[in-house]
Amino acid sequence: MSFPDVFARLIAILEKHEARFVVIGVFGANYYAGSASGLFTTLDRDLFLPKDPSNLLATWRSCEESGLELFAGREPLDYPRDLDLARRVVGVSASTRASDGRVLDVDLSLTMTGFDFDTVWVSKREFEVAGTRVPVARLSHIVSSKAATGRPKDQSFLSSHAEILRRLVAEDESEVD
């Protein structure tokens, strides 16, 4: 099968390993864009995972199968990358990261500000990318989490996103008129 990018290939491999995740963050918001002009170009992909060591291990294995390197902070993730390590990472709700070192950084997060995994999971939306199902958080959950986090980069995103939505609403209203 042909994939449009490394991330799409990773999603297909995650599906094969039956890993549970939802795409959140700016890239998650991108799936709802009306057109290319509404997209935010970002290297970062954020996956929200349940606090389940077996699922985290399946996710790490999927990343490795995709040719991505795994990191904890700035350091390569320890070996052996086994269930015991996954339990320790889940125990402290730490994020790990997968990267191709060029155009893709995937944050494997066990937390999402303001939300627990089950809430996001039950109301997720599934889109399709190159024949693969992509579970994406509701846009309202993504922006609410960003608002609650409130970092400067989140504020900047929300401000730009609000402007894009204002334009879309204006276009919709002009079509109705």
Place this chain on the structure above:
Amino acid sequence: MDDAYQNALDALDAAERACPRRIQPVELTPEYLEAVEALERRPSNAPGADKTWVHEAIDEALRHLASARRR
């Protein structure tokens, strides 16, 4: 506690008081949240919608940026 250490702590406290907190939760307006929900309801965002174009467009933009060279 020696004077130098106390002076350093005092300086840090003064610096913290002088800087407004940069991290503040953002309040989302009802208009914005309504627009978000309207966007979610669009037919192009129905479950199962094909979003391959999102990956293609961002991948192309990233490759373009990665190939940029200063003149």
